[in-house]
Amino acid sequence: MEDFLLRQFDISFIDVSAYVGLAAAGVMTVNLFVGLLLSIQYNPTANWPHRRIPLFDLHKWSGYGALFLSLLHPVWLPLSKVAHFTLLAVFYPLVTTEQPILVSLGAVAAYTLIFVVVTAYLRHRFEYAFWKKLHYASYVVIVSFLVHGVFTEPSLKPSAVIDYFDSGKLFIEGCAVICIGLIAWRITVGAKLRARNASQATSLPAWHGQLVVDRILDAGPDVKVFRLINPAGGVLPFHFLPGQYLSIRLTDGERVFTRSYSIASAPEQCEFCDIAVKRIEGGRGSAHLHESIEPGHVLNCTGPTGTFTFTGTEADSLVMIAGGIGITPLLGIVRHLAAVNWPHDVYLLFAVSTPADILFEQEISAIAQRYRRFRYRILPSKVNDFAWEGPSGRIQPQHLAELVPHLARRRVHLCGPESMMAATIAILRELGVPDSQVHTESFGGEGVIIDDSMVDATVTFSASGKRCIAPAGMTLLDAAEACGVPIESLCRVGTCGTCKIKVTAGEVKMQRDDALTTGDMRRHIVLACQARAITADVQIER
Known part of the structure; x- marks a missing residue:
């Protein structure tokens, strides 16, 4: 075979090995770039709302590709008649007489890359913080492989002089310069960008303006969805993250007051945003919206804001637990993840009072049918007088354990009434979920809270x-x-x-x-x- 390649193309198996190694270096460089974007919580959807850039998929498959090419790289050497490279030397390069240290660095890179890919594949079996520490071994892969590529003489001859201006050497030297620059950027500028991206949702809203009520839909008992659009037409005059909320300044006679409502739509639906409002007994804001606001009304709004967000860059799986109207921000999140076809597991446990109180049931079911990563369970606490099949009652540990494997290692978003959230947090702790992995947003009523110390x-x-x-x-x-x-x-x-x-x-x-x-x-x-x-x-x- 090598003789044929030499006669027809003047290429030996050593050359084939070198070309495969160059391809591996290029793929590793791309993988590092995408991985560093993910590490700073870069959100392509926020910057390119009309394009789907699947960073997780790109990072994952470039990692698999780099591993395949790295393992293929030395396979050709024992087959070569000129390399004098044994099969044992492929696995243990120190036994070779031809540049053993530099060749061994390539083996170190390959073995470490196997470790990185396997632990990434099995990351759900580890605590997320611990897995991130394991993943730092990626830097060992990059450094070892690039040093191996730059300083190893391609012909594997001990006395040969390295030509650093050879086209292959220039390519891998370019990869090395890019990787060094990317790592330096991550340590310096990237750290600041990560802090900015992480705090993006916490900053005070920069947009103040008006939106028009386009339509009003009945979503369930005492719940209406208000679809808001730009008065000038076209896309919304702001960008938002899944899970954020808008604040609306309402006027009732001489009284002016502000109420905040979560955005139930996804950022990809950039020509409108939906808010779901449940009428609360004695609630001034919800009563005003339900009774006085009609399509065509102009609302003064501020936002979006809120830290209860999930774009897909914060973790590699998500568990959502909603109580009643608390489904609203979580629906916006799952709509977003389905729209970008996020390639990781998403779970929803939706607790309601009765089957009649289930909100957005048809849409949740439709999302589950087209988005294979999404699994959900609806849990009514009271099912008397209803033809309900399936689990019921208040949230119990077994409900979560049956729906979500390896729960303790996943990020949890919890939203609902304060009492429901307090009980659920206690269950999550019982199941071993660290508090640091639980993110909450409360949906209380608009009434009063009284204890014995409070007075008129x-x-x-x-x-x-x-x-x-x-x-x-x-x-x-x-x-x-x-x-x-x-x-x-x-x-x-x-x-x-x-x-x-x-x-x-x-x-x-x-x-x-x-x-x-x-x-x-x-x-x-x-x-x-x-x-x-x-x-x-x-x-x-x-």
Whole structure:
């Protein structure tokens, strides 16, 4: 065979091995580039909304390709009549007399690449943080293989002089320069980009403007979906991440107030966004939207914002647990993952009160049929008087264990009422899921929370001179809105920090203070959406 190649093409098996090695170096360089993009949580959908760039697939298959070429690279040498390379030397190059150290570096690269690919394939069996540490072995592969490629003499003759300006050498030297530059970029600029991408959802919204209600759909009992479009037509005037929310400033008579609603559509549907609103008894915002807003109405909006996001770059699998209307942001996430055909496992456990309360059932089923990575289970807690087949009751450990294999190693997004989330978090801990892997968003009602320490209070707004009575359990934000005092707010669940105010007299109690710093607390800064009076008189610097 080698004689035929020499006669017809003047190519020996050593040359074939060299060409395969060059191909392996090129594929490894591409793999490193894509892997570093993933490591900084680069989101191609956000930057190229009309193009699908499957970075995970590209990284995975380029890794497989690099492994195949790396293993194929030395196979030709024992077949060569000129290389004097034994079969044992393929597996243990130190026994060869021809550049044993440099050739051994190629074997180190190949063995390490086998380790990297196998551990990547079995990553669900490891803790995610531990697997990431294992994956750093990729750098050993790159360095070993490039040093092997640059400094090994292609003919494998001990006395031969290396021509560093040979076309093959120039190619692999170029790959080495690119890889060194990419690694340096990742250590310096890439670290800052990762921090920026990770905090992108936490920054205050940059867009303020108007959207028009295009249509209103009934999604279930007391739930309506409002489809919002750009008044000027065309695409939306902002970009959003799956799971974020919009804040809408509503006017009811002389009262102006803000309510936030999760976006249920996917970023790929860039000509509209959907919000689902459940009517809450006593809820001013939901009642106003259900009763007063019609198609054609113009809404003043701010956003999008929110940290409860998942684009596909944050982890390599996702478990979603929703309670009732808490399905809204998770539906936006699963729509996005299905739209980009994300090549990893996605699970949804959807808990509802009764089968009649199931929202978006037909669409969830349709997504599961066309997106093979998606598995779901609906869990009604009460099924009396319903023809329901399947599990029922409140969420129990077995429901999660049966639906999701290796749950403890996966990222979890949990959204629903506070009581449901508290019970589910306890179950996740029981099943060994670290708190660091659980991401939450609460959907409480618009009513009041009362305990024995809360009292009816007179709330005075010192800057405006206004004063109002806040019944026990009413938040300072609700009191301000009732009194006509504007306080900027977005999430209303104590996470965004937009509604910070200063209490100058009296005392308040907060259900949560996640968005406050130690400095805020020393200066008596509170979250208006969480603060409730525990003294009869409270004064606010507003």
